[in-house]
Amino acid sequence: MKQRGRHRRRKRGQALRAFLAGTALALTAAATMISASQATVAANPGTLKPLTSAADTAPLRLRESQVPKSSLDRLSAAMGRPVGVSAVLGSADRLLRDAIDCTAGERTALPVEPTATVAYCWDAADTRSWRAGAVTTSGDADDDGLWGANRVILSAWSRTGTAAEGGGLARVAFVDANDLNRPTYSWALLAVPVDDGRDFRGLVSQVSGMVWYQNKLLVTASGDGGDALYVYDMNRVQRATVDSSAVGRVRGGWSADGAQWVLPAVASYRPAAGTGAARPDYLSLDRSTAPDSLVASEWLSGDDDTAGRLWRYDFSGAPGRSGLLATDTGGSARVAEAYVTKASGSGPVLSRDSQWYLGRAAHTEGDHGTLWRQNPKDPAKATRCGADETRSCWSGESESLSYWEQTGEVWSQSGRMLFALPLASIDRSLG
Numbered sequence: 001m002k003q004r005g006r007h008r009r010r011k012r013g014q015a016l017r018a019f020l021a022g023t024a025l026a027l028t029a030a031a032t033m034i035s036a037s038q039a040t041v042a043a044n045p046g047t048l049k050p051l052t053s054a055a056d057t058a059p060l061r062l063r064e065s066q067v068p069k070s071s072l073d074r075l076s077a078a079m080g081r082p083v084g085v086s087a088v089l090g091s092a093d094r095l096l097r098d099a100i101d102c103t104a105g106e107r108t109a110l111p112v113e114p115t116a117t118v119a120y121c122w123d124a125a126d127t128r129s130w131r132a133g134a135v136t137t138s139g140d141a142d143d144d145g146l147w148g149a150n151r152v153i154l155s156a157w158s159r160t161g162t163a164a165e166g167g168g169l170a171r172v173a174f175v176d177a178n179d180l181n182r183p184t185y186s187w188a189l190l191a192v193p194v195d196d197g198r199d200f201r202g203l204v205s206q207v208s209g210m211v212w213y214q215n216k217l218l219v220t221a222s223g224d225g226g227d228a229l230y231v232y233d234m235n236r237v238q239r240a241t242v243d244s245s246a247v248g249r250v251r252g253g254w255s256a257d258g259a260q261w262v263l264p265a266v267a268s269y270r271p272a273a274g275t276g277a278a279r280p281d282y283l284s285l286d287r288s289t290a291p292d293s294l295v296a297s298e299w300l301s302g303d304d305d306t307a308g309r310l311w312r313y314d315f316s317g318a319p320g321r322s323g324l325l326a327t328d329t330g331g332s333a334r335v336a337e338a339y340v341t342k343a344s345g346s347g348p349v350l351s352r353d354s355q356w357y358l359g360r361a362a363h364t365e366g367d368h369g370t371l372w373r374q375n376p377k378d379p380a381k382a383t384r385c386g387a388d389e390t391r392s393c394w395s396g397e398s399e400s401l402s403y404w405e406q407t408g409e410v411w412s413q414s415g416r417m418l419f420a421l422p423l424a425s426i427d428r429s430l431g
Contacts, residue, residue: 020099020116045342048356048376051309052338059276060311062228062269062333064325071197072236075264078198079254082236085147088174088261092184096120096175096418109415112368112393113385114429116419118409120183122155122173124416130157132399132413133170134210134219134348137177139404140285141212141234151177155185155413156207156219168204168223169247171259175418188237188261189247190219192230200264202247202257203230208347208399209283211294213315216323218294220280221268228279231267231324238262267324269333278309284401286351291315293336294325297349297358308346310356311338343372343380348412350401357426359412362396369396373430383429393429395419 051057076082099107099119106121122132133156138147145151153175159168175185190203209220217232224230240262241253248255256262271277280296293312300308314336316326325333341358347369348359360370371394374380385393395414402411409420 020110020119044382045372045374045380047379048310048339048341048374049307050337050339050376051311057311057335057338059272059274060278060309060335060338061272062313062325063272064267064269064327064331064333066267067193067265068196071193072264072266074197075193075200076236076238078249079238079241079262082238084235084237085152085174086150088186088188088237089150089152089176091260092174092176092186094123094126094173094185094187096122096183096185098181099417099419102417106416109395109397109417110419111371111395111421113383114421114425116421117425118180118421119417119419122416122418127157127416130159130171131206132156132397132415133158133207134283134400135402135411135413135418136210136212136217136285136400137402137404137411138212139406140402141214143287143405145404145406147234153177153183153411153418154210154212154217155418156210158206169202169257170205170207170219171257172207172210172217172263174261186261187259188263189240189256189259190230190232190265191247191256191262192224192265194248199249200247200262203265205230208281208299209296210400211283211285211402213285213292213294214323216266217263218283218323220283222279222281226270227268228271229269229283230265231269232263233266236264236266238264269325272332278311282347282349282399284348284350284403286312287403287405288351288353289314289336291317291326293351295349295351297346299347300345307340307342309338310341310349310351310358311335312351339376341374343374346372348399348401350403350410352403352423357401359394359398359401362392367396368392369394369398371426373427381430383426 102121138152139145155173170190173185191200204223205221221227240256242255244255246255281299282297284295286293297310313333314326346358350357358372362369370391382391383393397414398412411420
């Protein structure tokens with residue numbers, strides 16, 4: 001029985017790869033219909049320019065602030081003993097669909113070239129009024145690619161609309177990726193403790209950046225006051241006891257806008273004061289540096305000639321600071337390396353072995369974007385596809401590039417598609 005099961009999984013995997021290759025051919029044909037407006041934004045951004053002066057790097061500092069342990073303990077005492085990732089995975093009762101079962105419209109969000117080798121789509125009803133954000137995995141969390149005995153993918157989503165309209169909330173899908181033929185997931189609401197831990201509110205942010213490192217989850221906080229990043233403890237997940245659209249303490253218990261779980265923030269990072277202060281918009285993890293580092297970039301409009309900044313912070317190796325950034329005696333995280341790129345309109349960022357990969361958003365909604373590879377020495381490169389060799393080959397709405405070192409895959413998502421492809425195939429497509 002086990003042998004037949006392996007054969008079925010192998011055949012299904014082969015069929016899916018063939019199907020995705022066919023999808024890529026169809027997308028390649030569509031990519032030949034590039035507009036003149038798209039062509040004008042494809043100019044080569046050249047090399048990265050290092051930022052080395054204190055005047056350039058000081059505005060990139062982040063000041064750390066920890067939520068008092070007494071507040072976290074008070075919240076836990078009221079909500080119940082915190083649990084970890086395995087408990088959340090144990091409740092996973094929603095199913096991702098293979099790409100072969102997704103609609104043609106959903107699959108247009110996939111890259112044209114190189115081809116995704118693994119792809120799924122989210123249920124339309126479950127994600128209606130929510131926008132896909134960043135992705136991170138247990139490949140980021142631990143160097144063996146597992147969290148305990150589990151392969152896990154975390155997918156961030158933000159509710160569209162204003163706070164007054166019930167928008168602005170952020171949640172994370174914990175995907176059980178142990179069986180990639182049948183990935184299941186459960187939702188956790190991202191929250192911030194208030195009133196000294198007597199209650200919590202929802203995080204108000206479009207989570208365009210997210211990294212799970214050791215036992216901490218770092219997410220961008222683009223719409224949440226003056227904070228740049230929030231930090232969550234993956235061993236401090238709380239259970240929601242009331243299923244309602246409310247958030248926080250309610251009659252009869254605790255509600256998380258329909259999610260089963262709540263992640264209360266344990267710390268935050270605030271940008272430096274003054275002109276030029278940066279707020280990270282996109283994040284990824286780089287395990288090729290020593291120590292491991294958090295990579296960040298900022299978004300600038302594709303119509304803006306201002307150069308964008310890319311930088312990294314070292315993670316701390318100090319006792320009791322697992323998953324937090326290295327800070328100086330004043331509690332500030334200083335940049336370990338920084339560059340300027342002329343790839344305006346950049347989105348997701350990934351750095352590995354001195355190479356930087358930058359996703360550029362599509363000029364027009366529904367079109368495909370560009371994936372650049374840059375470094376300080378060589379001219380930038382981007383994949384070309386279609387009969388007219390356009391550079392608009394990457395997913396148009398992708399906000400994340402997460403490298404799973406143990407598998408060699410880069411994970412991302414766009415629209416309602418969650419997908420992966422080998423980093424080696426990206427490099428081959430770039431020449």
